[in-house]
Amino acid sequence: MRWPTSASELIELQGRLAAAADELEPWLPAGELHDMLVAAVFVTFPTGPHGPGRAGEPAWAADACVLGGRPDEIAVTRGLSGAPYAAGLLALREGALLEGAVRALEQRPDLVVVDATGRDHPRRAGLALHLGAALDLPTVGVTNRPLLAAAGSPGQDRGATAPLVLEGTVVGYAVRTRTGTNPLHAHAAWRTTPETARDVLFALTGSRRTPEPLRLARTLARVARAGDEGRLPPRGR
Numbered sequence: 239m240r241w242p243t244s245a246s247e248l249i250e251l252q253g254r255l256a257a258a259a260d261e262l263e264p265w266l267p268a269g270e271l272h273d274m275l276v277a278a279v280f281v282t283f284p285t286g287p288h289g290p291g292r293a294g295e296p297a298w299a300a301d302a303c304v305l306g307g308r309p310d311e312i313a314v315t316r317g318l319s320g321a322p323y324a325a326g327l328l329a330l331r332e333g334a335l336l337e338g339a340v341r342a343l344e345q346r347p348d349l350v351v352v353d354a355t356g357r358d359h360p361r362r363a364g365l366a367l368h369l370g371a372a373l374d375l376p377t378v379g380v381t382n383r384p385l386l387a388a389a390g391s392p393g394q395d396r397g398a399t400a401p402l403v404l405e406g407t408v409v410g411y412a413v414r415t416r417t418g419t420n421p422l423h424a425h426a427a428w429r430t431t432p433e434t435a436r437d438v439l440f441a442l443t444g445s446r447r448t449p450e451p452l453r454l455a456r457t458l459a460r461v462a463r464a465g466d467e468g469r470l471p472p473r474g475r
Contacts, residue, residue, distance in 0.1 A: 239372040241334045243320065245327055252329075252363035255371050259363070265376035265429040267348075271441040275310060277303045277347035278380075278442075278451035279336045279369075282459045283319060285467060290322040291331070298466070299332075299339035300458035303347055304442070304451045312454070313342035314462045325385065328354055328365045336365070337372050349438065350377045351452055356427030356435070357409035358387040358402055370428020378435040379410070379425030380452055392421050399436055411436040415443040422447065 242248040267274060281299040283291055297319050303311040315338050321330035332354075340350060354365035356379040366379030383389075390400030392414045402410040402423060410425040410432050422443075424435035442449035448456075464470050 241320070241337070241372070242330065245324070245330065248327055248330055249361065252359070252361040252368070255368055256362040258371070259367060259428060262429050264431050264434070265349075266434070271438060272306060274348040275303055275305050275345060276349045276351065276438075276442060276451055277301050277340060277343065278351040278353075278449065278455045279339050280353050280452060280455040280459050281332050281335045281339070282456075282463055285463065285469075290324065291319060293319060293321050295319040296466075297332075297335050298459045298462045299335040300455045300462065301339040301343055302451045302454035302458060303343065303345065304454075307444070307450070309454060311343055311345055312458055313339055314458055315339045315342050316462070316466075326360045326364075329368045333365060333368060333372070336369050340369075340373055340375075347375065350375050351438065351442070351449060352377055352379050352427065353381065353452065353456075354425075355379045355381055355385045355410075356425040356430070357407075357432075358385045358404055358423075358425050360386065362409075364425070364427070366425055366427035368428075376429040377427040378430050378438045379423075379427050380439055380449060381423045381425065382420070384410070384412075384423050389421075389423065394418060397440065401432070408432050411439075413439050415440065415449075416445075416447040419447045422449075
């Protein structure tokens with residue numbers, strides 16, 4: 239799948255992706271999530287500038303796989319952003335970068351976790367869903383906040399959940415992954431249901447608030463950026 243380069247092209251494709259996703263059988267884990275190879279992907283941009291960014295900015299994308307709760311494989315790639323950020327059009331900015339990071343892995347993961355929404359989107363096809371279609375892999379989105387959906391407030395204890403509802407449809411869940419911290423939001427995406435997204439988020443989260451593969455991918459991308467920007471101390475110091 240070629241990534242669109244214009245808003246109009248992406249909007250048309252998102253409509254087709256949402257319709258295609260409606261027709262697919264939902265993916266279900268063949269066994270325990272703990273025993274699966276789960277990848278998470280994250281992209282970051284240069285430090286300093288604020289605002290929506292621009293096309294052609296340097297970008298660092300990282301993918302981290304875990305198996306049995308332990309890191310198994312990582313990949314870091316570098317590229318250029320495709321566009322400024324615009325709500326509902328994140329695929330223009332990050333899509334090709336994220337796909338490249340996943341394809342840099344030697345192994346094909348069973349599932350990919352994406353720092354983006356899925357069905358919680360104006361056309362029900364956010365970047366997490368789009369990336370899954372491009373890779374032909376089931377995906378789950380994990381974000382700090384919903385995009386459009388109304389989010390209930392889960393209880394304060396770890397494991398508490400509340401549905402994300404968009405126009406009367408549950409599209410994900412707010413999940414309290416750590417007692418006393420803000421919830422994260424699990425998004426149904428390519429071939430995954432809201433309940434699967436919820437279960438994946440909780441299964442991948444240990445003592446920290448963020449699921450381990452996503453936390454690791456975020457760290458890897460930021461360390462690569464810091465190295466290229468000359469912000470890391472010399473080795474041996």
